Amino acid sequence: MLQYPEKIDAIGVVDSDWKHPKRVAFEPRTFGPKDIDIKIECCGVCGSDIHAAAGNWGDLPKPVVVGHEIIGTVVRKGSECTSEFEIGQRVGVGAQCYSCLKCHRCLNNNESYCDKCVTTYGQFFDDGYCSKGGYASHIRVNEHFVIPIPENIPSEYAGPLLCGGNTVFSPLLRNGCGPGKKVGILGIGGIGHMGLMFAKALGAEVYAISRTSKKKEDVFKLGADHFIATKEEPDWAEKYYDTLDLVIVCAGSLKDVDFDSLPRIMQVGGRIVSISVPEQSEKIVLKPFGLLGVLIANSHLGSIEEIKQLLKLVSEKNLRIWIEKYPINEANVNEVFERMEKGDVRYRYVFTDYDKEFN
Known part of the structure; x- marks a missing residue:
């Protein structure tokens, strides 16, 4: 010993x-x-x-x-x-x-x-x-x-x-990430960059979602198939309407996530799962009718x-x-x-x- x-x-x-x-x-x-x-x-x-x-x-x-x-x-x-x-x-x-x-x-x-x-x-x-x-x-x-x-x-x-890795891997695994699925990773940081790699390794078609194109070059090196810059593409919600099966929200804060537009890019039955644990006082704001046909949840460790x-x-x-x-x-x-x-x-x-x- x-x-x-x-x-x-x-x-x-x-x-x-x-x-x-x-x-x-x-x-x-x-x-x-x-x-x-x-x-x-x-x-x-x-x-x-x-x-x-x-x-x-x-x-x-x-x-x-x-x-x-x-x-x-x-x-x-x-x-x-x-x-x-x-x-x-x-x-x-x-x-x-x-x-x-x-x-x-x-x-x-x-x-x-x-x-x-x-x-x-x-x-x-x-x-x-x-x-x-x-x-x-x-x-x-x-x-x-x-x-x-x-x-x-x-x-x-x-x-x-x-x-970090397991926090994003768990909702990918539990929500069917794999071949034939279109999966978005929103927030390309410490956890998000791993989410891109794992979703691709599991066989999904991967969409990286970020506010700006600052990390565009990185996300393709990490394995993403598509890139969405929400602040630079005013029509992003219409362009990608009815596209994704699953989105994992990896942003450290949810204040800048547009929960009114995000559901529009989901297929019926699609799932938006957040792994964010922000400050205790933070709240999300969304219009309930925008969630028709879409599930939204939070995942723990x-x-x-x-x-x-x-x-x-x-x-x-x-x-x-x-x-x-x-x-x-x-x-x-x-x-x-x-x-x-x-x-x-x-x-x-x-x-x-x-x-x-x-x-």
């Missing part, structure tokens, strides 16, 4: 100046018989990290340690673990670290919809402990939420698949089984998402937070070099 520290070193938000997190140390949750301890190697940066750090989803106990696209190695297993993870094995942790595992939802691969769901950071266990994430040296997780990583996916490319299916797809298709790496330290977390707030990313940041920062 490798050594596990009594306190976990991390970089976390300690006060209202959330863009300047500091080195901190915190006590881990009490080790349980089905827990696995992981020494972290790298962690992707999700838009959720910014919302949580900035307090957009409410005030959390300090320090706030975010990060839920985690790759690391197993260093300890609980006495009742039944999984076949070995000490030293490379594994991942996504955006969820606990659920009851007994209810109807859990037993049907819908763990993230469980009433007992605890996200990897910023939520409370029954004992009052507030979960802390992957901008840290180690993490302790129930074995069910630990995921083996295929050998041919490098760690820095695997991390973002575990939250995908299941552990869906993460495994996604990793299998990425491994078999040898897909590589677009990332930019930063060695983790206070200055770089500050820079990434500032760039994320400005939308200055193509298309996913990943923190690396954990051994150098946390020794």
Whole structure:
């Protein structure tokens, strides 16, 4: 067994100046018989990290340690673990670290919809402990939420698949994305760019939908078959009338999404599914009659089984998402937070070099 520290070193938000997190140390949750301890190697940066750090989803106990696209190695297993993870094995942790595992939802691969769901950071266990994430040296997780990583996916490319990637893959999978389907990805950012790649890999005809043509060249490199710039094509809703089977809304905010025009490009029975979790105060506005024949919904995190299916797809298709790496330290977390707030990313940041920062 490798050594596990009594306190976990991390970089976390300690006060209202959330863009300047500091080195901190915190006590881990009490080790349980089905827990696995992981020494972290790298962690992707999700838009959720910014919302949580900035307090957009409410005030959390300090320090706030975010990060839920985690790759690391197993260093300890609980006495009742039944999984076949070995000490030293490379594994991942996504955006969820606990659920009851007994209810109807859990037993049907819908763990993230469980009433007992605890996200990897910023939520409370029954004992009052507030979960802390992957901008840290180690993490302790129930074995069910630990995921083996295929050998041919490098760690820095695997991390973002575990939250952002799975968040868009789940509604694609659950809503029939595949050969013969016309699928739109609205919002070409960290999650949207992965959505384009996955929809194409699943066999769909893919439409990238963005406000401007700024990312037009990128989307075709990512596999899109068509491009719609809604701010530059005044007649886009008429031009693409009755076209799409499915649209996944990947925009970080829904304020600029035209929910009156968007349903017009859907076929009867078409589905608009949002994965956006914006600020708590945000609301969408739409005309109900515009939804005739069209379904609109919101999707949460995908299941552990869906993460495994996604990793299998990425491994078999040898897909590589677009990332930019930063060695983790206070200055770089500050820079990434500032760039994320400005939308200055193509298309996913990943923190690396954990051994150098946390020794």
